[in-house]
Amino acid sequence: MSDYQIVVSTYAGLEEVLAKELQVLGGRDIERHTRAVSCTGDKGFVYKANFSLRTALRVMVTLNNFKFRDDKGLYDGVKEVEWSSFINPDQTISVRCTLSSDAFTNNLYPALKAKDAIVDYFREKTGNRPDVDRQDADVQVSLFIHERTCTVQLNSSGASLHLRGYRQDVDKAPMSEVLAAGLILLTGWEGPRPLVDFMCGSGTIPIEAALIAARIPPGVFRDKYAFEKWPDFDEELFTTIRNKQVERIAETPVKIFGNELVRRVADKAKENVEAAKVEDIVTITSMDYRDFEPPVNGGIVITNPPYGEKLEQEDLQEFYKEMGDTLKRRYSGYTAWIFTGTPEAHKWVGLRPSRKIPLFNGAIECRFMKYELFTGSKKDLYQTS
Secondary structure, three states, rough: OOOOEEEEEEOOOHHHHHHHHHHHHHHHEEEEEOOEEEEEEOOHHHHHHHHOOOOOOEEEEEEEEOOOOHHHHHHHHHHHHOOHOOOOOOOEEEEEEEEEOOOOOHHHHHHHHHHHHHHHHHHHHHHHEEEEOOOOEEEEEEEEEEEEEEEEEOOOOOOOOOOOOOOOOOOOOOOOOHHHHHHHHHHOOOOOOEEEEEEOOOOOHHHHHHHHHOOOOHHHHHHOOOHHOOOOHHHHHHHHHHHHOOOOOOOOOOEEEEOOHHHHHHHHHHHHHHHHHOOOOOOEEEHHHHHOOOOOOOOEEEEOOHHHHOHHHHHHHHHHHHHHHHHHHHOOEEEEEEEOOOHHHHHHOOOOOEEEEEEEEEEEEEEEEEEOOOOOOHHHHOOOO
């Protein structure tokens, strides 16, 4: 089984976490890039990566990488791909282009040239041609053009892998499942310490934590992948890989707690927890976070409080101050991680972060801040008896 050159996309700041995931799965020649990690792997690895990766957005297979001088060079480079290995002429295709070059004035024209090359390939080879479907194509082709270099890739995932399939309903602007999983993996938490998210919204962080603790692959909720439409799709191999990954699921004593002030949103979180089948691990409550009683003997807090656009500046300062006071008062012995898109937040919490990790939530530049909440004062740790 021949190897593929694979590029897996993710959020900026999660490249290291994704690289570790790919290494564990058996990826080779792993290299980190901006918002992506590349590796090599065979057909089975493509299946396994789609089914098992927690911090991947899409798994792309590279078909060709070439330099071109003009329109014809682009056309020829796309046409030289053995498209019959990946597309049947009776299937539908879409072609998208990401452009970072002065070779073209917009990304529509190179996408059109690439489509023409694929259609002409089949017309000359078989007399038939695939149709174009821009909304829900069987096979999705992507061009990445930088200066005079073009990379032709096939989307093996289809819809973004952050769309796990367990979310029944969501609050406004929910956190991506991929970002939530990335935050958890960045902390190094896998259990058995309790995990608390006292501002859990629709429950994404608690649910992703439960999937990690119980080793539940995120693909168990998904009903289709783009690679299933490829001519060489091996259903038996995919079933074997799927079953092996599912066999790794384990019972866990970990307890995870999500709390949400708004009852309506908390009810959505409960529905999502049930859809993910982790209600034995995750407990959702609805109250003011300041009233929530965390488990004794320590644990970890991971939470995503409101950003600046949701609160006025003065309210935001008071909000973060009260959160810091609550952490000091109620969470001695815990490690707290706060994910925020408010740059000044660390000044208002009233605690000194031991780490500040830069990340992005869409276009919003964020920080993931770690706080060690000691029992007693920190200087007590250095006292001699």
